[in-house]
Amino acid sequence: MRALSSLLFVGLLAGSVAPASAQATAQTDSLAIRKIYDEALLRGQSYDNLRYLCQKIGGRLAGSPQAALAVEWGKLTMEKAGCFDKVYLQECLVPHWVRGAKEKGQIIGNKGKSISVAVCALGNSVSTPNNKPLRAGVVEVKSLAELKALPDAAVKGKFIFFNRPFNDALIEPGAAYGAAGDQRRSGPAEAGRRGAVGALVRSLTAAHDNYPHTGTTSYGDTPTKVPGAALSTLAADQLSQLLAADPALQFELEMSCQMLPDEKSYNVIGEVRGSKYPEQVITVGGHLDSWDLAQGAHDDGTGVVQSMEALRLLKAAGLRPERTVRAVLFMNEENGTRGGEKYADQAQQNHETHLAAIESDGGGFTPAALPWKPRRRYSARWRPGSRCCGPTWPMSCCPAIRAPILSR
Numbered sequence: 001m002r003a004l005s006s007l008l009f010v011g012l013l014a015g016s017v018a019p020a021s022a023q024a025t026a027q028t029d030s031l032a033i034r035k036i037y038d039e040a041l042l043r044g045q046s047y048d049n050l051r052y053l054c055q056k057i058g059g060r061l062a063g064s065p066q067a068a069l070a071v072e073w074g075k076l077t078m079e080k081a082g083c084f085d086k087v088y089l090q091e092c093l094v095p096h097w098v099r100g101a102k103e104k105g106q107i108i109g110n111k112g113k114s115i116s117v118a119v120c121a122l123g124n125s126v127s128t129p130n131n132k133p134l135r136a137g138v139v140e141v142k143s144l145a146e147l148k149a150l151p152d153a154a155v156k157g158k159f160i161f162f163n164r165p166f167n168d169a170l171i172e173p174g175a176a177y178g179a180a181g182d183q184r185r186s187g188p189a190e191a192g193r194r195g196a197v198g199a200l201v202r203s204l205t206a207a208h209d210n211y212p213h214t215g216t217t218s219y220g221d222t223p224t225k226v227p228g229a230a231l232s233t234l235a236a237d238q239l240s241q242l243l244a245a246d247p248a249l250q251f252e253l254e255m256s257c258q259m260l261p262d263e264k265s266y267n268v269i270g271e272v273r274g275s276k277y278p279e280q281v282i283t284v285g286g287h288l289d290s291w292d293l294a295q296g297a298h299d300d301g302t303g304v305v306q307s308m309e310a311l312r313l314l315k316a317a318g319l320r321p322e323r324t325v326r327a328v329l330f331m332n333e334e335n336g337t338r339g340g341e342k343y344a345d346q347a348q349q350n351h352e353t354h355l356a357a358i359e360s361d362g363g364g365f366t367p368a369a370l371p372w373k374p375r376r377r378y379s380a381r382w383r384p385g386s387r388c389c390g391p392t393w394p395m396s397c398c399p400a401i402r403a404p405i406l407s408r
């Protein structure tokens with residue numbers, strides 16, 4: 001499967017490449033495609049690049065020193081690739097959230113017996129008050145609607161425990177992720193609005209294990225921010241079972257995360273100028289930042305390395321695109337999308353015509369097909385003022401570009 005994802009990106013860009021001549025034949029096409037395959041399969045650089053990004057730099061949340069290293073690495077790697085006419089940084093301000101000390105969670109029984117469980121702070125969460133342990137009773141719900149239906153007296157002063165699991169009947173994990181995601185994104189905000197002291201959210205994963213999954217939460221305009229933590233799926237099952245047996249049990253949470261002032265960071269952009277229509281731009285990209293608790297290989301190291309590799313493969317095969325093609329390593333997809341917004345703002349200010357903007361962010365698994373199916377939500381491409389980037393291929397689940405950049 002080596003480099004197959006990069007090959008798919010190259011396939012997407014192929015429409016921008018001029019035929020060798022007006023007499024280009026099917027045979028010359030197939031030879032050119034063979035060259036691309038040979039380069040990817042025999043001399044592909046994606047895995048080496050991915051290894052460095054994940055193992056030498058590691059988790060790289062926006063604003064962190066590791067994210068700054070990733071920017072340096074991305075620029076240097078593109079320059080070394082020797083396939084870009086121009087490699088440059090695009091400055092943006094990003095949120096700088098830090099996790100603090102390792103989070104602690106305990107289930108406290110009515111006889112004072114405590115059981116430690118695996119928890120982690122949700123990205124952008126506030127700490128527990130004064131970074132001290134916060135102890136309260138627990139109310140389990142399966143949805144935001146269920147919370148809404150509860151009387152105030154049942155909610156005030158409690159932890160709201162959002163425990164709707166993944167729907168394992170959905171064959172596409174991304175769909176299950178989307179269906180369960182509102183608990184994490186909005187659960188802490190809604191809990192705070194109702195007078196709860198905090199939110200505990202079942203990890204958004206189909207895996208039954210003891211690794212809590214972080215991920216972003218948003219307080220919106222809620223005036224009362226309460227801490228939000230993820231429980232591992234096993235911890236969530238355990239809490240649910242114990243709660244059924246003892247509804248008066250308590251939970252104790254301790255977190256010291258905080259949001260620091262915005263930090264300067266960058267999108268990293270490599271550009272090959274179009275030979276015939278340089279004013280028309282096609283963008284392929286991935287997001288350079290990742291969460292801090294993992295190496296961010298699938299999310300989204302693979303999108304990063306295959307975007308760079310796609311353009312290198314074109315050059316190695318002796319193909320020059322007719323349209324300008326950019327590989328963009330977006331900063332801050334995970335907890336802000338500031339890099340994507342900056343890219344979109346600049347594109348609009350410069351009156352650029354983007355024919356397509358494609359982000360791969362669904363993991364680096366073996367691609368099985370390339371159906372072109374813009375999602376309605378993201379297919380705002382031809383409607384000025386609407387959000388996001390236009391056609392996203394099904395491997396892409398959460399585009400870094402959430403702003404209109406396409407101009408026709």
Ligand SMILES: [Zn+2]
Pocket residue numbers: 287299300333361398
């Ligand atoms: Zn992602």
